[in-house]
Amino acid sequence: MQPTSPRSSRIIGTGRCLPSRVLTNFDLEKMVETTDEWITTRTGIHERRIAADNEACSDISVAAAKEALAMAKLDAKDLDGIIIGTISGDMLFPATATLVQDRLGAVNAAAMDVSAACSGFIYGLTLANAMIVSGQMNRVLVIGSEVLSKFVDWSDRATCVLFGDAAGAAVLEGCPAGEGLLATHVKSDGSLAELLCIPGGGSRQPLGPTTYLEHSHYIKMKGDGVFKWAVRAMVDAAKTVLDETGHSLADVSLVIPHQANIRIIDAVVERLEIPRERVVVNLDRYGNTSSATIPVAYDEVVREGRLEPGDLVLFTGFGAGFTWGSVLFRHSISL
Numbered sequence: 001m002q003p004t005s006p007r008s009s010r011i012i013g014t015g016r017c018l019p020s021r022v023l024t025n026f027d028l029e030k031m032v033e034t035t036d037e038w039i040t041t042r043t044g045i046h047e048r049r050i051a052a053d054n055e056a057c058s059d060i061s062v063a064a065a066k067e068a069l070a071m072a073k074l075d076a077k078d079l080d081g082i083i084i085g086t087i088s089g090d091m092l093f094p095a096t097a098t099l100v101q102d103r104l105g106a107v108n109a110a111a112m113d114v115s116a117a118c119s120g121f122i123y124g125l126t127l128a129n130a131m132i133v134s135g136q137m138n139r140v141l142v143i144g145s146e147v148l149s150k151f152v153d154w155s156d157r158a159t160c161v162l163f164g165d166a167a168g169a170a171v172l173e174g175c176p177a178g179e180g181l182l183a184t185h186v187k188s189d190g191s192l193a194e195l196l197c198i199p200g201g202g203s204r205q206p207l208g209p210t211t212y213l214e215h216s217h218y219i220k221m222k223g224d225g226v227f228k229w230a231v232r233a234m235v236d237a238a239k240t241v242l243d244e245t246g247h248s249l250a251d252v253s254l255v256i257p258h259q260a261n262i263r264i265i266d267a268v269v270e271r272l273e274i275p276r277e278r279v280v281v282n283l284d285r286y287g288n289t290s291s292a293t294i295p296v297a298y299d300e301v302v303r304e305g306r307l308e309p310g311d312l313v314l315f316t317g318f319g320a321g322f323t324w325g326s327v328l329f330r331h332s333i334s335l
């Protein structure tokens, strides 16, 4: 929704963490019956990062958060809140955000995780913005962080080639309305939950010998159904925030779509008629890192100097649930 309050929030620092281990399509050829040619033409992905055996969601979250705090020139004690969009936290509970709060020394911050799958960062930004606009908080750290490699069935070629691990972070701070975030929009449709889920290991199918033997504690996906919905959801979400603010895509300097599949991005670009050079794509290097795709891509363009303060940026994404959403904002960082 477009804020009606005199207050808004702006992003004042960004960071990212990519695990160092690289898994290429050629590596995958040795693991399952697939080819670099199939993966490249169907998805656009060439390689992805995979966390080390002892590396968990909180580890990469802390690394990304430290970069974002440094760019924002803030101490962790300045934070009022930490929100992590994740579906691959360290433990089922407590929230990974609490582990990150402790390790950062963010002694004044509330901490929670948001489970919105690949839309987790957009949902996190929306919540953080609402907290700031309401006056309950002034500085909130939002992270999208996933270690999906530990939830992927490495014998299922239809899914294991798609995902990678990463964390991206952004620090939000209160500002006058008209600066920073101009509109946020989030939606869901749980009737589509079974198209993309981990059915086992929760209270419906608790982990046990059956779930283990059936591999139901791993990601299950009906790829074609996800594909069609993803395009429609991202296009609708992008149009909603533009319509709400009276902007057109001609006003937008960069569009950062969720990085799931190059063919999904191509379809969104075609429907929205966005000039290709204004669309950020990095999935060739990282694959689908779920809630981390958008903050990682934003941090890359920020550090590459591709944006000027005041430029309009559009995030649009979708994920399991289904969940989807968009954020339209003015870039506020000058390095």
Ligand SMILES: CC(C)(COP(=O)(O)OP(=O)(O)OC[C@H]1O[C@@H](n2cnc3c(N)ncnc32)[C@H](O)[C@@H]1OP(=O)(O)O)[C@@H](O)C(=O)NCCC(=O)NCCS
Pocket (backbone or CB within 6 Å): 033, 034, 035, 038, 039, 042, 043, 118, 157, 158, 159, 161, 162, 196, 221, 222, 223, 224, 226, 227, 230, 260, 261, 288, 318, 319, 320
């Ligand atoms: C998964 C996806 C890439 C598959 O592409 P597709 O063109 O729809 O391919 P299909 O599912 O029609 O599969 C075609 C064939 O390739 C096979 N195949 C699947 N994965 C393969 C792989 N890694 N290597 C080689 N062949 C593969 C299938 O088994 C199928 O074989 P069949 O025709 O003999 O049954 C595509 O559906 C997709 O990207 N969906 C969205 C997924 C997504 O974004 N998920 C995350 C959401 S946040």
